[in-house]
Amino acid sequence: MKSNVPVxxxxxxxxxxxxxxxxLHSILLVSRYWARVVVMIxxxxxxxxxxTFTSNxxxxxxxxxxxxxxxSEELLFDYPSxxxxxxxxxxxxxxxxxxxxxxxxxxxxxxSYLTIDLYNENIGIYENFDIILNEExxxxxxLKKIKFLKISDLIPENLEILSKICxxxxxxxxxxxxxxxxEISKLIQVQHNLKNxxxxxxxxxxxKSLLKSHPLSLTNIKFxxxxxxxxxxxxxxxxxxxxxxxxxxxxxxxxAGECQEFSKIHFPNLKSLKFEYSVIPFTALKGIIKxxxxxxxxLRFIYENYExxxxxLLSITIIQSCKQLSSLTLQVYQDNTHKYRDFIVHLGVxxxxxxxxxxxxxxxxxxxxxxxxxxxxxxxx
Numbered sequence: 001m002k003s004n005v006p007v008x009x010x011x012x013x014x015x016x017x018x019x020x021x022x023x024l025h026s027i028l029l030v031s032r033y034w035a036r037v038v039v040m041i042x043x044x045x046x047x048x049x050x051x052t053f054t055s056n057x058x059x060x061x062x063x064x065x066x067x068x069x070x071x072s073e074e075l076l077f078d079y080p081s082x083x084x085x086x087x088x089x090x091x092x093x094x095x096x097x098x099x100x101x102x103x104x105x106x107x108x109x110x111x112s113y114l115t116i117d118l119y120n121e122n123i124g125i126y127e128n129f130d131i132i133l134n135e136e137x138x139x140x141x142x143l144k145k146i147k148f149l150k151i152s153d154l155i156p157e158n159l160e161i162l163s164k165i166c167x168x169x170x171x172x173x174x175x176x177x178x179x180x181x182x183e184i185s186k187l188i189q190v191q192h193n194l195k196n197x198x199x200x201x202x203x204x205x206x207x208k209s210l211l212k213s214h215p216l217s218l219t220n221i222k223f224x225x226x227x228x229x230x231x232x233x234x235x236x237x238x239x240x241x242x243x244x245x246x247x248x249x250x251x252x253x254x255x256a257g258e259c260q261e262f263s264k265i266h267f268p269n270l271k272s273l274k275f276e277y278s279v280i281p282f283t284a285l286k287g288i289i290k291x292x293x294x295x296x297x298x299l300r301f302i303y304e305n306y307e308x309x310x311x312x313l314l315s316i317t318i319i320q321s322c323k324q325l326s327s328l329t330l331q332v333y334q335d336n337t338h339k340y341r342d343f344i345v346h347l348g349v350x351x352x353x354x355x356x357x358x359x360x361x362x363x364x365x366x367x368x369x370x371x372x373x374x375x376x377x378x379x380x381x
Contacts, residue, residue, distance in 0.1 A: 010037045017041075021049055036077070043082040044110065047090040066100050069107075080107035087115040092129045105137040114166075115150040116158060118175070130154070133161045144168055152177055153204075159183035163190050171196040176204045196220040202228035219245040219269075226252040236261035245269050249278040256281050263287030274300040277331060282310045286317050293321025300329040308342055315346035325350065330359040341377045 017023045018041055027038045042049070046062055065079055086104055091097035105111070118130055132155055137143060143165045150173040153159060163186045170193055174184060184204045188194065194217050203223070218241050235258050238244070244267045254262075254275075263284040270292045275285070279302060289299070299322065303311060318325070328350070330340060340359060344351070348370045351357055355366040362376055 007037055010034065011041075014038050014041055039077050039079075040082045043077075043079050044084040046079070046083060047087065048085065063094065063100065066103065067096070070099060070103050078107075080104050081109040083108045084110045085113035086111055087113075087117075088131055089115070089117055092131070098131050101131060102134060102137065105133070105143065106140050108140070109142045110145065111143060112145055113148040114146050116152070117150070118152040118154045118177070131158075133158050135161060137161065138165050141165075147171065149173070151175070153180040153184055154178055156180040156183040159187050163187040167191055168193050170194065171198070173198040173200065174204070175200045176202045179205060181205050191217075193217050196222075198222045198224060200224040202226065202231070203233035205233070217243070219243055220248075221246070222248040222250065223252040224250045229253070232257045234261065235259055236265070238262065239265050241267065243269055246272040246274075248272070248274040248276060249280070250274070250276040252278045254278065254280045254284065256284075259284040264291065266291050269295060271295055272298040274298070275302060276300060277302060279305060282306050282314070286310075286314055289314075290317050290321050293318070293325075294323065296322050296325055298327040299325060300327075300331065302331045303343060304332050304339065308339060311339065311343040312346055315343060318347065319350050322350065326354060327356040328354055328358070329356075332360060341374070344373060344377055 014024070014027060014037060017027070021042070024038055024042050028035050028042065065075065069075060069080055080103060083104055086101070086108070088101060091101050094100065105114075116131065116133075138161065144167065146166045147168065147170045149162065149166060149169050149171070151158060151162070152175040154175075154177050156178075159180065160183050163183070166187075167190045169191050172188065172191070172194060174187075174197075176184070176199060179202065181204055188197070197218060197220070199222070201224075203226075221238070221241065221244060232255060235254070238247070239261070247267070247270060259281060264287060273288070273292065273296055282305075285301060289296070299318070303314070306314065318328075328347075330343070332340070344359070351364075351368050351370050351373060354364075354368055357364045357368055357373070362373075364373060
């Protein structure tokens with residue numbers, strides 16, 4: 001008997017059980033009407049739900065459903081169309097993984113997350129475990145709904161194909177291992193709503209005009225795990241990012257030749273500045289804090305490479321410039337207790353108005369008592 005409950009209400013109810021596969025399977029058996037609703041929830045993250053506990057391999061039962069679809073066998077529902085998140089790592093070790101992956105790209109109507117990782121950047125393209133997309137996927141206009149893309153530039157053809165169909169990406173993660181500048185630039189350039197850009201491994205050699213096409217949308221940029229330590233890339237390209245709210249370097253050291261102009265750039269909306277285990281020259285750090293401190297709410301950096309006199313100047317800059325700062329993290333690779341004791345003493349004024357302060361493994365939350373912080377520092381000496 002057909003239910004009188006509207007589909008939208010059922011969807012809202014069943015969403016409460018989105019992580020409870022056992023319950024969803026029970027709901028699936030109540031009626032065909034309920035099944036039509038719950039099957040979309042079960043199959044949107046099907047590859048993740050069905051992977052084994054010991055590896056990224058996906059269960060044979062699920063893959064056999066997709067294989068039956070490829071073979072045009074009759075199925076109760078259009079299962080591939082429901083997929084919302086597709087990650088190559090779940091299929092790369094299957095003998096027909098490439099065929100299934102391509103089919104899902106061609107058939108999904110709701111895909112919003114796409115990840116195509118590489119097998120091993122050090123050996124180049126590995127035919128067995130790296131996938132090269134074919135242009136058949138361009139016939140699926142639903143791929144325009146993709147909002148999250150994580151991809152390597154190892155296979156430039158993939159970047160080129162996706163730039164023809166995926167133009168409303170909000171978060172783009174690019175692992176730069178081959179410096180395929182043309183294809184990377186094209187993929188970024190065609191985006192209409194790019195908000196988050198994450199670059200890993202090395203800095204792509206594109207020019208300022210590229211990011212100027214996204215001055216209103218691009219609010220977060222992150223650089224992660226630098227491995228091109230012998231190549232200098234000027235960071236003045238970031239001048240184009242006038243709406244930047246968060247800038248982060250994670251295990252990405254910055255050299256003097258890269259930040260002469262970078263330290264002078266004003267980001268009117270910058271609220272978070274993080275150098276996560278990333279070394280930056282003192283003058284550059286002091287300069288960027290001085291120019292952008294007025295709106296900063298979160299600041300994180302390594303300070304142990306600076307001289308005591310530099311740290312004193314840095315503390316003065318933070319106190320004078322960062323009136324809205326609420327979170328401060330000081331990171332160290334090696335212990336130098338005397339140095340950070342003096343630095344924390346100089347920061348005493350600002351510590352009292354912070355909501356969160358961390359140094360070494362010690363975390364303090366508001367209200368922060370400066371004397372308590374200094375007592376802990378003394379015990380470490």
